[in-house]
Amino acid sequence: MALLQIAEPGQSTAPHQHRIAIGIDLGTTHSLVATVLSGKPKVLQDDKDRVLLPSIVHYTKDLTTFGYEAKPFMLTDPKNTVVSVKRFMGRSQADIKFQHPYTLVGAENEMPAFETAAGRKTPVEISAEILKQLKDRAEASLNNPVNGAVITVPAYFDEAQRQATRDAAQLAGLNVLRLLNEPTAAAVAYGLDQETNLSTDRNYVIYDLGGGTFDVSILRFSQGVFEVLATGGHTALGGDDLDRLIVKWAKKQLNIDTLSDEEYAVFVVAARQAKEYLTDHDTAELKLLDDRLTLDRPTFESIIQVALDKTMSVCKRVLRDAKLNLDEIEHVVLVGGSTRSYAVKKAVR
Incomplete structure (x- = not known):
């Protein structure tokens, strides 16, 4: 090795x-x-x-x-x-447009600090x-x-x-x-540098959808060296956003306009658990305060389609940047916890 x-x-x-x-x-x-x-x-x-x-x-x-x-x-x-907190790293307060329960302080064009019971804490801290x-x-x-x-x-x-x-x-x-x-x-x-046939150049797509960030890179392995042909992504797109889309759907189903911070936290946790449960099951139940909702796979796919479409558009752009066609890709490697979802695998496939 x-x-x-x-x-x-x-x-x-x-x-x-x-x-x-x-x-x-x-x-x-x-x-x-x-x-x-x-x-x-x-x-x-x-x-x-x-x-x-x-x-x-x-x-x-x-x-x-x-x-x-x-x-x-x-x-x-x-x-x-x-x-x-990774979603706040190196970003100005003006860039942070997603919902969160925190009190952020600082100038709009600077990385904010969190107001906590222990005082102000920056994302770096x-x-x-x-x-x-x-x-x-x-x-x-x-x-x-x-x-x-x-x-x-x-x-x-x-x-x-x-x-x-x-x-x-x-x-x-x-x-x-x-x-x-x-x-x-x-x-x-994943051992892509250990491929036995080193005489042939091989192109790989690394599709990395984590909790809060999305990356797609095309690598060429040639004569024992990885070369990055093209890369793209989104620093605020990941499993957290899939959870938020489920929360948005749940609020609509229950005719709820606003949630307190504590209620929103309950909804997010329930959404995440349902998303993970659907990886191996056809339906999942969301326990939301005094209510219950059933989420099935087709509904889940339709809810998160907007996020999956964003990742696919990035993939297509990166392929164009690398000047490659799909038939020139040897393998696709899925990285990140969100790629465990059957819906993400299906979209990539």
Whole structure:
């Protein structure tokens, strides 16, 4: 197995020094950390043998909780429970047009801060809290300090979003060796660089629909090297938006115009659970306060079609940019939690 070697200026060390680098997927809904042990990649677990860390931070005046421990507060204290902070990274307040329960402060043309029970917290500071949890997990698991990190980011992240990610890592005490585009990371993770026939150029589409971001990239693997032919995407399109579309449908079914923050949180959680349940079942029930709704697969597909159409238009544009036809694509790799949905797979197919 070939390993990605990363060397940075001024960071060479004597052979006897034990240096550890980690890889971090800082996701919209979940994050995780991995490293290479004995030549093999290993995703590191917490003390309860869980590899995923929900990207959730809950604040009170005196206490900050993270991940699974913070999750219940999404329903009981949504204003102080920050989820999907990645969608706020490097974006101005004017760019944030989706519904959320938070009180945002700051100038319209600047990245906002969240008003919480613990005071004002920027998206960079909140992301740093998540990264610090992953760093602590790695050091506890490996029983050694971490010297550097490779962090994956959407290929479509602009420089402001990339810099915000670097700033968050630095705040968490991490030395960023590299920001690696998620489609490239996915191609390596799926072993596309290990194809046996290296004499023929191969083109791959990486379709990455996560919790809050969408990326599509076309990679050409030629003579052992990945070349990015074209890339596109949307930094505010993902599973969160599918949930919001279901909430919009549910409100219409129940003739509800507005929801309080607490009610909206209940609707979002119910929508997400129904969406996930429909992956393996024909119908799902949404428990919404005092009401119940049944959502079937055809209705679900029609509800989210507007979001799927956006991803398909990006795919077509990227194919044009790469000057390729569909019959020139070797494989499509689906990445991101939202691609587990049967409806997304069907649309891509």
